[in-house]
Amino acid sequence: MVNKTSPAPKPTAAELDLLRVLWRLDAPADAKQVHEALLAERPEASYATVLRQLQVMHGKGLLLRDESQRPQRYIPAQAxxxxxxxxxxxxxxxxxxxxxxxxxxxxxxxxxxxxxxxxxxxxxxxxxxxxxxxxxx
Incomplete structure (x- = not known):
């Protein structure tokens, strides 16, 4: 859980890559959709790495996650x-x-x-x- 009194986390370069993909998609997306969109700029990215990074980013408060459906969908926590x-x-x-x-x-x-x-x-x-x-x- 993110501490509301601490400053918002700063994304790493890899996290910024995923945020840019999500902003470009402009809709909640599951890990597969994010991975497929990321492949154009980072063909070496594996699905497992993207999924794990999305989970970490959610834990840091950089992403929001809709857990009411499967697969879970992610959106950036900030515009x-x-x-x-x-x-x-x-x-x-x-x-x-x-x-x-x-x-x-x-x-x-x-x-x-x-x-x-x-x-x-x-x-x-x-x-x-x-x-x-x-x-x-």
Missing amino acids: QDKLQTRLLKDLIAKAFAGSGKALVMAALKGHVSAKEREEIQKLLQQQQTPGARDGQA
Whole structure:
């Protein structure tokens, strides 16, 4: 059982892979469905490993499990954007001394494609234009 007073657990890289699969499926899924969806990106993954990992993730509180049917179905305990925001805040605090600007500058120095850079510029321009958020621009 997850202690409600402790911070939510941080998923490992392998757990994030399974969470991404479940978010992409966008519906409760059993271990077989998760395994089949994961094979496209990790062909070496075995069904037994996926099943065990899902069980561990449920125990950690990363997944919810519907035990009323067989096979049991799993869903992420947190929405993708909520978990990503929490992990990003932690990264900013630990690796960038709490500075969001430092994170963005580091990302822009070599981790952003030209297309992504254009999308970022458009987003920044929209936020600077009065009424842009209301769809009035």
